Amino acid sequence: xxxxxxxxxADVLARxxxxxxxxxxxxxxxxxxAEGARVTDREGxxxxxxxxxxxxxxxGHRFGPVVDAIHRQxxxxxxxxxxxxxxxxYVETCRLLAELSPxxxxxxxxxxxxxxxxxxxxxxxxxRAATGRPAVIVFDNAFHGRTLxxxxxxxxxxxxxAGFGPFAPEVYRAPAPxxxxxxxxxxxxxxxxxxxxxxVDPQTVACVLLEPVQGEGGFVPMTPDFPARLAEVCRxxxxxxxxxEVQSGVGRTGRVWxxxxxxxVEPDLLVSGKSIGGGLPLAAVxxxxxxxxxxxxxxxxxxxxxxxxxxxxxVAVLEAIREPGFLARATALGESLRARLDELAARHxxxxxxxxxxxxxALELFEQSPDRARAVVDAAFDRGLLLLSCGLYGNVIRLLPxxxxxxxxxxxxxxxxxxxxxxxxxx
Ligand code: PLP
Numbered sequence: 001x002x003x004x005x006x007x008x009x010a011d012v013l014a015r016x017x018x019x020x021x022x023x024x025x026x027x028x029x030x031x032x033x034a035e036g037a038r039v040t041d042r043e044g045x046x047x048x049x050x051x052x053x054x055x056x057x058x059x060g061h062r063f064g065p066v067v068d069a070i071h072r073q074x075x076x077x078x079x080x081x082x083x084x085x086x087x088x089x090y091v092e093t094c095r096l097l098a099e100l101s102p103x104x105x106x107x108x109x110x111x112x113x114x115x116x117x118x119x120x121x122x123x124x125x126x127x128r129a130a131t132g133r134p135a136v137i138v139f140d141n142a143f144h145g146r147t148l149x150x151x152x153x154x155x156x157x158x159x160x161x162a163g164f165g166p167f168a169p170e171v172y173r174a175p176a177p178x179x180x181x182x183x184x185x186x187x188x189x190x191x192x193x194x195x196x197x198x199x200v201d202p203q204t205v206a207c208v209l210l211e212p213v214q215g216e217g218g219f220v221p222m223t224p225d226f227p228a229r230l231a232e233v234c235r236x237x238x239x240x241x242x243x244x245e246v247q248s249g250v251g252r253t254g255r256v257w258x259x260x261x262x263x264x265v266e267p268d269l270l271v272s273g274k275s276i277g278g279g280l281p282l283a284a285v286x287x288x289x290x291x292x293x294x295x296x297x298x299x300x301x302x303x304x305x306x307x308x309x310x311x312x313x314x315v316a317v318l319e320a321i322r323e324p325g326f327l328a329r330a331t332a333l334g335e336s337l338r339a340r341l342d343e344l345a346a347r348h349x350x351x352x353x354x355x356x357x358x359x360x361x362a363l364e365l366f367e368q369s370p371d372r373a374r375a376v377v378d379a380a381f382d383r384g385l386l387l388l389s390c391g392l393y394g395n396v397i398r399l400l401p402x403x404x405x406x407x408x409x410x411x412x413x414x415x416x417x418x419x420x421x422x423x424x425x426x427x
């Protein structure tokens with residue numbers, strides 16, 4: 001054993017403070033192990049995980065088929081670079097994404113990348129190449145990533161944008177529906193129509209990007225008719241519809257893709273990420289061949305995009321989550337979770353709304369300030385529950401447990417959540 005293995009949480013946090021950039025925000029947790037819906041720290045204390053590495057563990061930590069696939073691939077080769085030598089796990093991941101594609105048009109193809117932000121950047125490149133147009137429309141409360149273009153597309157100044165300008169050009173923002181805070185579908189579409197009058201000619205717009213359930217922005221599901229009405233606006237102007245499912249996809253809402261909850265919408269491009277790699281970095285852009293082949297060879301790619309280990313894991317994840325049993329369990333989890341959160345909301349007046357889609361659920365606190373949500377997250381940690389907040393005002397508590405969580409673990413987590421709410425909302 002090395003001396004590092006003997007270090008306590010306090011030792012590691014001290015070294016973290018010394019050697020790791022302060023620009024990365026980190027909690028008090030130092031992880032030693034994780035399995036299913038449990039995380040264990042250096043001192044052997046276990047936590048029920050309602051954070052899932054920010055939505056990357058829909059199949060649970062160390063999901064058996066993922067770990068086996070990684071081991072098998074590790075025994076064959078690690079890095080290859082798809083641009084140097086084609087390998088089967090990359091192709092198989094794209095084949096599965098084609099089978100599961102919710103996109104419009106025939107012959108879906110994909111490109112694999114390392115992160116959600118990189119995939120969104122590539123979706124914009126593809127949309128621009130396919131349409132010959134420069135502009136991009138995004139929405140209030142959006143989160144699309146932290147790179148220069150995706151940070152520009154993201155809708156929150158602190159901490160994502162402050163001090164990082166100048167921003168990328170040709171990005172325009174429209175309102176998004178948010179019924180709890182008074183923005184209806186009609187309001188949002190009126191805002192878009194006004195944007196076309198005041199800021200950008202729709203004939204110059206390559207694409208819109210929209211999360212069907214806005215993730216970092218507060219777990220705000222789009223209203224039932226918004227995606228279809230937006231798609232109609234897009235069709236009338238020749239604008240492509242990009243569906244950012246980095247957080248809402250891969251079974252998170254009880255369907256493979258959240259957009260499947262919305263009738264009559266077939267996006268042109270789908271962006272996936274997070275849970276698709278089962279814990280390894282992977283993201284993808286998927287769309288009909290005509291769009292995906294609009295970029296000449298060499299225009300897309302990257303050294304590590306679709307690395308063999310991530311692809312082996314993704315094949316195992318996609319095969320697991322497409323199973324009706326997996327999705328039915330996720331849907332049932334969503335129903336029981338929502339009933340329990342409704343009960344909590346009835347008991348705690350500080351909770352303004354319970355909302356979400358399937359098991360992608362959150363509690364928005366009435367007060368538009370991060371303080372109480374922070375206090376709840378802290379109190380949850382003290383009790384052994386990992387929880388995350390989100391939202392423009394940081395006042396939304398989101399739940400991202402593995403969809404494979406056992407009933408007893410869910411009960412345990414919810415009991416700690418209730419205590420944490422009582423502590424955090426007191427006074
Ligand atoms: N898009 C959405 C909807 C996300 O939630 C995120 C990350 O939270 C991203 C894009 C960026 O993904 P990544 O952090 O992998 O770059």
